[in-house]
Amino acid sequence: MWSAPEANIALATRDLPTILRIYRRLNRLSQEKLAAILGYDKTYISMIETGRRTISDVATRRHIARTLGLPPHALGVTDADDADFAAMLQFADSTIRLAEIARQSGLRSTPSTSCGRW
Numbered sequence: 001m002w003s004a005p006e007a008n009i010a011l012a013t014r015d016l017p018t019i020l021r022i023y024r025r026l027n028r029l030s031q032e033k034l035a036a037i038l039g040y041d042k043t044y045i046s047m048i049e050t051g052r053r054t055i056s057d058v059a060t061r062r063h064i065a066r067t068l069g070l071p072p073h074a075l076g077v078t079d080a081d082d083a084d085f086a087a088m089l090q091f092a093d094s095t096i097r098l099a100e101i102a103r104q105s106g107l108r109s110t111p112s113t114s115c116g117r118w
Helices: 005-013 016-027 031-038 042-049 058-068 083-105
Strands: none
Touching: 005 016, 016 031, 016 042, 016 058, 031 042, 031 058
């Protein structure tokens, strides 16, 4: 379900209201049914989807992510055991170190060397 193009776009936004609306649409659920799945009242789901209620509580975001089958970082929260998040941090750290090495060496990429050569 989350691999559908529409779902990928919603996940890329990390916008909870958008994610909930897309989840409901792809699963043909009413707000009432989604509320039952998540253990909330339908008015609470409505307020989230319309932006009248913002969820900043980490435990609530984790609950929603777990219940809907999302990795927690898709809703902006992570656990120390979140392998995807740990890998992303490692990759970012490596990228920053490589950029520093390139900057210190004074080498720059030019359009004629954009095939991976410096």
